[in-house]
Amino acid sequence: MSSSSPASSAAPITGTAAGPVSLCAREPRVPADRLVAEMVPPPRFDSVRFSTYIPDPNQPSQSEAVRVLEGFAGGLAETPAAAGGRRGFFGLGRAKAPKAPAGPRGVYLDGGYGVGKTHLLASLWHATPAEPSRKAFGTFVELTNLVGALGFQQTVRTLSGHRLLCIDEFELDDPGDTVLVSSLLARLVESGVALAATSNTLPGKLGEGRFAAADFLREIQGLSAHFRTLRIDGEDYRHRGLPEAPAPYSDEQVTRAARAAEGSSLDDFPALLDHLARVHPSRYGALTDGLTAVCLTGVRPVPDQSTALRLVVLADRLYDREVPVLASGLPFDRLFSEEMLNGGYRKKYFRAISRLTALARDAARLVDAA
Numbered sequence: 617m618s619s620s621s622p623a624s625s626a627a628p629i630t631g632t633a634a635g636p637v638s639l640c641a642r643e644p645r646v647p648a649d650r651l652v653a654e655m656v657p658p659p660r661f662d663s664v665r666f667s668t669y670i671p672d673p674n675q676p677s678q679s680e681a682v683r684v685l686e687g688f689a690g691g692l693a694e695t696p697a698a699a700g701g702r703r704g705f706f707g708l709g710r711a712k713a714p715k716a717p718a719g720p721r722g723v724y725l726d727g728g729y730g731v732g733k734t735h736l737l738a739s740l741w742h743a744t745p746a747e748p749s750r751k752a753f754g755t756f757v758e759l760t761n762l763v764g765a766l767g768f769q770q771t772v773r774t775l776s777g778h779r780l781l782c783i784d785e786f787e788l789d790d791p792g793d794t795v796l797v798s799s800l801l802a803r804l805v806e807s808g809v810a811l812a813a814t815s816n817t818l819p820g821k822l823g824e825g826r827f828a829a830a831d832f833l834r835e836i837q838g839l840s841a842h843f844r845t846l847r848i849d850g851e852d853y854r855h856r857g858l859p860e861a862p863a864p865y866s867d868e869q870v871t872r873a874a875r876a877a878e879g880s881s882l883d884d885f886p887a888l889l890d891h892l893a894r895v896h897p898s899r900y901g902a903l904t905d906g907l908t909a910v911c912l913t914g915v916r917p918v919p920d921q922s923t924a925l926r927l928v929v930l931a932d933r934l935y936d937r938e939v940p941v942l943a944s945g946l947p948f949d950r951l952f953s954e955e956m957l958n959g960g961y962r963k964k965y966f967r968a969i970s971r972l973t974a975l976a977r978d979a980a981r982l983v984d985a986a
Contacts, residue, residue, distance in 0.1 A: 636874040636882035636911065640891040644902035651762050651898075652774055655752040658901075658936030661738035669735050675850045678732070681725065684846055685736060688723055689743035692779050692810050722811035722839075724832055727848035730970060733814040736848070737782050740812055744780045751780040756787040756815075757929065759797060761898040771800060776807035786815035788831050798836045805842055813843070865983055867913045867944045873986040874942070879908035880982075885915045885945060889923050897929040904930075907939050909982055915945030917953060924952055925961065928968045935971040940979035948972040 657664070666686055671678035723740075725733045741753045752775060754762070763771045775781060781804060787793060801811060815832045833840040865873075874882035883891075895903060904910070918924040934941060951972075952965045 636877075636880045637907075639881050639883050639903060639910070640887050642903055643895065644899045644905070646899050646902050651758075651765055652752065653749075655754045655758065655762070656748060657738035657741055657753045658933075660936045660938045661734065664735050664738050665742055666736075666739045669732055669739060672850050675731075675848075677847055677849045681736060681846045681848050684844075685723065685740050686743065688810075688812075689740055689745070693745045721805055721809075722813065722843040724843045724845045725812070725814045725848060726832070726845050727814075727850065731848050731850035733848060734784050737784055737812055737814055741780065741782050746779040750778050751782075752778055753782040753784070755784045755932070756793070756797065757785075757897065759783060759800075760793050763796060763800065768796075768800065772803045772807075775800075775804055776809060778804075778809050780810045780812065783811070783813040786813050786832060788815050788835050794835050798839060801836070801839055805839065811842065864915065864944050864947055865942065869983050869986070870911050870913050870942050870944045873982040874909070874911035876986040877909050877911075877982050879906060880911055881907055881909070882911045882913070885912045885943070888912065889918065889927065892926040892930060893923070897926060900930050901933045901937070904933055904937060904939055907937075909979060910934060910939055910941045911982075912941065912943040913945065915943045915948070915951070917946065918951055918956075921956060921959075921961065924956055924965065927951070928961075928964045931968040931971050931975075934975060938978070939975065940982065941972055941975040942979035942982050943976065948976060 666682050669678075669682060671682065725736055727733055738753065741751055744751050766774060781801075783797075786797075805811065813832070833843065833845070836843075871882065874880045892900075918927055949969050951969065956962065956965055
């Protein structure tokens with residue numbers, strides 16, 4: 617199984633003769649029964665492996681994390697009992713998976729954003745010696761969306777035949793969903809599923825070392841004994857030796873580049889924000905199917921927190937898919953108000969700024985080619 621974009625009813629991308637498409641004209645539909653099949657590393661991490669992770673020589677914890685994760689993956693090899701216990705998509709007609717052995721059955725990657733946690737998590741998924749249908753990879757939000765689509769008990773039955781479940785960006789700032797997912801993971805551990813996770817930083821903790829292991833282990837309560845913590849020190853790799861993000865372009869430059877780049881989209885930023893409110897965040901990946909670039913005019917500060925959180929999800933999906941973002945208006949570091957950047961969701965906003973800045977650098981070539 618490859619990590620291709622989700623199937624949806626979004627309009628196909630057309631050539632430059634027809635001009636750029638509009639995201640505001642797309643209303644994708646993603647069938648619920650495809651959600652598990654698509655729980656694989658996103659396209660951005662299709663080809664990552666432990667061998668492609670380049671540890672910072674000044675941060676020995678990065679090399680140590682690779683060593684430990686390679687050993688963890690090797691310990692998840694298929695066994696006759698596990699292979700015989702595989703379930704179908706809905707967990708019917710197959711024997712139960714074996715019970716988990718004693719000792720930790722999970723790893724938690726602890727570090728600030730931009731140190732390569734997702735690269736390592738995806739590498740673990742790729743390195744685990746099991747069929748793709750027997751290992752799952754998704755963000756915390758994608759996992760809660762799965763429970764919403766299938767129901768709790770059905771999700772347990774569906775995932776309990778897996779060898780590995782990787783959860784990226786475990787949301788420590790949502791108590792209700794944390795309890796839900798912790799309950800799900802407890803049931804999966806009982807079925808022998810190995811776990812790997814990264815998490816965000818709790819509100820009020822950003823800047824205090826940027827590590828969240830204590831918060832993560834406390835929030836998952838009874839599951840903490842199942843996790844070994846791997847601390848990964850380092851700076852945000854997107855800022856290592858890279859130039860500052862390019863200044864925004866003019867409306868004319870963005871429009872000309874969008875018309876010249878096959879497979880691009882062109883939207884007015886405020887109109888796109890309005891459209892995002894009408895599309896469920898679980899479909900934002902499908903919203904970007906087939907795009908080679910996203911072009912936006914009139915970027916301005918987001919008006920409220922609900923809008924800001926939707927934009928964070930879109931930024932994550934674009935970053936996963938390596939879709940460059942070309943924009944006019946304000947630079948991306950001015951998207952969120954000071955109140956937002958000092959509030960409970962500021963970790964999400966800083967991540968979005970970092971990722972959109974990286975995509976803006978990638979988009980500079982579009983102006984040169986127009």
